[in-house]
């Protein structure tokens with residue numbers, strides 16, 4: 001695989017970053033994942049805008065313009081022959097001469113940028129979408145700025161492992177009795193045709209797929225209500241689903257052992273997945 005590191009395209013075995021990189025030592029970095037369908041980028045502008053916001057919120061310099069970033073994405077897709085898959089991008093606060101809690105002077109320490117592709121043939125035709133996911137609920141003990149897409153992913157990884165151990169696919173995190181989001185996705189329920197999902201705040205990541213799906217839902221005259229919901233309300237819902245750049249719209253069929261409806265993906269989730277895939281493919285660049 002050819003990867004991109006600080007301005008260079010290199011074979012992955014030759015790509016290197018410093019052991020003093022603050023991404024490695026302190027999880028001082030942000031990331032984005034953009035999906036590729038038909039060799040084209042889905043929602044690139046949304047991801048680029050959120051990246052700029054994450055960097056701004058953390059006082060981190062962008063080492064590259066968003067136009068250049070688009071070119072790097074396209075070049076990696078081309079060099080690696082990606083038809084379906086993802087592009088992972090990470091920017092960290094770089095590698096100062098020594099470990100120190102204080103941020104280094106950005107004029108002296110440039111940020112580190114790394115991109116690589118993940119080839120996933122069949123991503124859009126995933127068997128999981130036909131079957132639906134089983135989720136468990138766990139307490140949300142992450143920090144208070146979940147709207148910034150940082151590489152602090154230890155708790156979400158632990159949540160994923162708790163789900164696996166329970167024979168499930170993912171975990172929905174709960175704070176003060178209400179679902180925040182999934183370990184790596186936004187969470188939704190459907191009741192009497194109405195789509196319910198938590199409103200945007202610092203408590204959740206502002207999903208790029210979420211924004212697109214809600215727009216498509218409204219264009220299709222579906223009713224969307226942005227408010228928190230509990231696990232009990234979710235278990236009593238007709239359907240549930242998640243969204244993320246790498247899963248698009250993915251039905252959820254079981255929550256903490258309770259099947260939703262007849263335990264198979266519901267019509268609203270299936271329709272939203274179809275609309276999302278069709279529309280986002282049309283708009284891909």
Ligand code: PLP
Pocket residue numbers: 033181182183184185186204205206207208209210243244245246
């Ligand atoms: N919420 C969390 C915690 C995530 O990690 C992600 C994606 O990685 C999402 C939501 C979905 O965001 P997006 O649709 O931009 O991929």
